[in-house]
Amino acid sequence: MANSKYEYVREFEQAEPLLKNTWIVVRIDGRGFHRLSTKYQFEKPNDKRALDLMNAAGAAVMNELPDLVLAYGISDEYSFVYHKDTTLFERRAAKLTSTIVSTFTSYYVFLWPQYFPDTPLLLGMMPTFDGRAVCYPTIGNLRDYLSWRQVDCHINNTYNTAFWTLILKGGMEAREAEQTLSGTNTGQKNEIMYTNGLNYNNELEIYKKGTVLYRDYELAHPIEGSSEILSSAVASTGTDTIASSLPEELSKTAQEKEKKSKRKAGVKAEHIDIIKDEFWQRRPWILS
Ligand code: ATP
Ligand code: ATP
Ligand code: MG
Numbered sequence: 001m002a003n004s005k006y007e008y009v010r011e012f013e014q015a016e017p018l019l020k021n022t023w024i025v026v027r028i029d030g031r032g033f034h035r036l037s038t039k040y041q042f043e044k045p046n047d048k049r050a051l052d053l054m055n056a057a058g059a060a061v062m063n064e065l066p067d068l069v070l071a072y073g074i075s076d077e078y079s080f081v082y083h084k085d086t087t088l089f090e091r092r093a094a095k096l097t098s099t100i101v102s103t104f105t106s107y108y109v110f111l112w113p114q115y116f117p118d119t120p121l122l123l124g125m126m127p128t129f130d131g132r133a134v135c136y137p138t139i140g141n142l143r144d145y146l147s148w149r150q151v152d153c154h155i156n157n158t159y160n161t162a163f164w165t166l167i168l169k170g171g172m173e174a175r176e177a178e179q180t181l182s183g184t185n186t187g188q189k190n191e192i193m194y195t196n197g198l199n200y201n202n203e204l205e206i207y208k209k210g211t212v213l214y215r216d217y218e219l220a221h222p223i224e225g226s227s228e229i230l231s232s233a234v235a236s237t238g239t240d241t242i243a244s245s246l247p248e249e250l251s252k253t254a255q256e257k258e259k260k261s262k263r264k265a266g267v268k269a270e271h272i273d274i275i276k277d278e279f280w281q282r283r284p285w286i287l288s
């Protein structure tokens with residue numbers, strides 16, 4: 001490239017590499033989706049089409065970025081987890097974040113008509129997302145982050161479902177519903193829903209648990225014994241040893257081969273508990 005007298009401006013760019021050897025979480029969130037969901041008449045409290053669209057866009061992002069090991073989505077937000085060893089974009093925060101935001105947004109807009117065939121997108125009300133990147137040094141921290149999001153899903157969904165039950169089934173105004181729920185705990189909210197004709201237990205898991213996306217590696221490529229070895233390592237020495245226990249047991253070429261098949265495995269979506277150990281113990285390849 002030719003040098004010009006203008007080139008010095010590059011020196012104003014700030015270096016922003018994210019800390020090595022840490023799990024990078026990029027969380028994106030829909031901008032003004034409260035208004036957008038009203039405009040496009042999302043069903044309240046949960047529009048299944050909107051969640052399915054979020055999950056389709058999330059899975060597309062996983063397919064385009066093989067260094068992502070897991071994603072978790074609720075409402076208008078999605079958290080994507082880059083493997084701690086990723087060197088994508090030299091771990092530059094803006095690049096790692098903006099690529100996810102724009103890939104997700106492209107798919108969300110492109111796939112919209114499949115999920116909302118009777119509701120065309122309108123200029124002036126386009127879906128847009130913001131994003132941020134945060135580093136988590138240990139698997140414990142990463143799991144606490146994901147638990148935080150899933151607990152949030154539970155709390156928000158309990159409140160929203162109770163709120164809309166009072167309005168839709170109980171015939172209340174918003175203000176009255178709000179006052180009825182003010183200061184109530186989960187048990188009381190369940191009770192209120194029940195007496196208004198809704199059994200919260202029967203609500204869809206996608207509403208109560210959110211959606212976790214991960215690579216369905218073991219089912220596609222079972223490795224003999226390895227999952228047992230890892231599970232017992234997890235049980236005896238704690239989850240933080242997952243990452244280091246497998247690679248040392250395999251040769252360099254075997255590691256490369258495994259990495260490749262992991263990246264090629266299909267993306268699976270589930271609506272299950274990711275707070276308890278079971279999810280991780282049964283799928284040790286996700287964080288290895
Ligand atoms: P901000 O720009 O600050 O994120 P926001 O309006 O997007 O503002 P959020 O806290 O992100 O606020 O909340 C998202 C809102 O979008 C929810 O409160 C809900 O009203 C709506 N929403 C998102 N997904 C759905 C869905 N699947 N069904 C119904 N409503 C939804
Ligand atoms: P990176 O992902 O690193 O940005 P890149 O391939 O996008 O890689 P850039 O340095 O951004 O590389 O350069 C963009 C390239 O896209 C140009 O070199 C050119 O080949 C092509 N390109 C962009 N806009 C046009 C255009 N309007 N007409 C023809 N080619 C274009
Ligand atoms: Mg926000």
Ligand code: MG
Nearest residue numbers: 029030031033
């Ligand atoms: Mg939002």
Ligand code: MG
Nearest residue numbers: 029075076077
């Ligand atoms: Mg949100």
Ligand code: MG
Nearest residue numbers: 095098099102
């Ligand atoms: Mg380019």
